Amino acid sequence: MPELPEVEIIVRKLSLKLTGYEVSSYRVLFPGLFRNRSGEFLEQLVGRKIVKIRRRGKVILLNFDNDLTLLCHLKMTGQLLLSSPQKPVDKHTHFILSFNNQIEELRFRDVRKFGSILCFQTSETLKFLSLGPEPLEISLSRFQRLFRGRKARLKSLLLDQNLIAGIGNIYANEILFEAKIHPLLSASFLEEGEIKRLWKAVRLVLKRALEHGGSSIRDFKDAEGREGKFQNYHQVYGRKDLPCLRCGEEIERLRIGGRSSFFCPQCQKEKGESS
DNA sequence: ATTCGGACCTGAAAGC
């Protein structure tokens, strides 16, 4: 469910609330959540303090003061929720981290169970992450270099986390609309001006999404259980057959690499060869 | 080298 803006919203709140807290106990309700038997490290978290919580792409990293890190990926329906320990635990809650300050605990909830947590040495972190640059930090010139010599469809490249980290299906669609580029366009056909538009669109769309607290289509909730509002501002995602908000043409839907792709055939003209 | 489909899961919504 969550892409860069949603994950960032969660991380900001967790960082504010949990930094400095000391772990008092933990509960694993669904052991499959921990891959590579990394759950064996969990015992070492008890008595340790959280020193930093950060995001890299769509990944959430909780750093503890003994060189251990929890790496969380929410995949489609994962949630990290701050909750009162008194609140009943529902059947989709798979992991709970409790703190000495007993006012709030952290619960990992995930209906579809695609999400995962790894626990390992902080210094090993880089070995687990082969992610491309951050979309809000990359310079225009480096952004241009990303697409050099790439023949794949632009839409698929935007979703490639090794190329650029954090963009998912909603924002890839919205970014291409903002940049007025057809989703089937091969990256090698991108012109200089289009790349610049794309770079600007990436920044604009992600920043706007952040300002509106992310997109809640069905599952996304922030760390305090609140929904985002950016879904109310989507231009194309989920709007098949509805009029384009810019020109009135009907929004179309295609399948590209197995993912729904929404675009305006008028605003995002297909030019030349693309597939 | 790419691209595609399927797998991993559950549940909501749409279709009949």
Add this chain to the structure above:
DNA sequence: TGCTTTCAGGTCCGAA
């Protein structure tokens, strides 16, 4: 009403 099909903010793997 109820049964069936389709679809979903992600990624990984193996087969064409």
